[in-house]
Amino acid sequence: xxxxxxxxxxxxxxxxYRDEGQLSWVLGECANGxxxxxxxxxxxxxxxxxxxDERETLLTSLLTLWHFGDRSGGITPDxxxxxxxxxxxxxxxxxxxxxxxxxxxxxxxxxxxxxxxLVSFLELLKQVQGSTQDEVLAEYRQAHPNExxxxxxxxxxxxxxxxxxx
Numbered sequence: 499x500x501x502x503x504x505x506x507x508x509x510x511x512x513x514x515y516r517d518e519g520q521l522s523w524v525l526g527e528c529a530n531g532x533x534x535x536x537x538x539x540x541x542x543x544x545x546x547x548x549x550x551d552e553r554e555t556l557l558t559s560l561l562t563l564w565h566f567g568d569r570s571g572g573i574t575p576d577x578x579x580x581x582x583x584x585x586x587x588x589x590x591x592x593x594x595x596x597x598x599x600x601x602x603x604x605x606x607x608x609x610x611x612x613x614x615x616l617v618s619f620l621e622l623l624k625q626v627q628g629s630t631q632d633e634v635l636a637e638y639r640q641a642h643p644n645e646x647x648x649x650x651x652x653x654x655x656x657x658x659x660x661x662x663x664x
Contacts (some may be wrong), residue, residue: 501532
């Protein structure tokens, strides 16, 4: 878990430096290394896979990197979808709790802006769990009441394009 330790140390001191992309690049490389570790788990023999507490540490590192990237312009685009896809059902439950814990209360513009990425992460979790579009839209309404109408139209448009004859 060297990647996680390196990322943790960089993030702890990130504001002390003027990053012109070098630190962000290293954080991206850490995220890619941690994602590769997560992806490899299913191919390893049972005895070589990470234990539950080690997986939790790995997921925590990935979430920390994702959250930093969400606030500062991204680390790696496939981080959230990959984490959600490879997490177990119990891990997805913990991921959802973490997302909800990090959401900013209130409907002011600042809270809505800060919650945008968290709501997108929550949407990924809900899709994997088999939630309906109405349930996902309810999450958006709660976090972004001003965007709910737009989101509803976007989701209906997506569903119609899937159902349209080719």
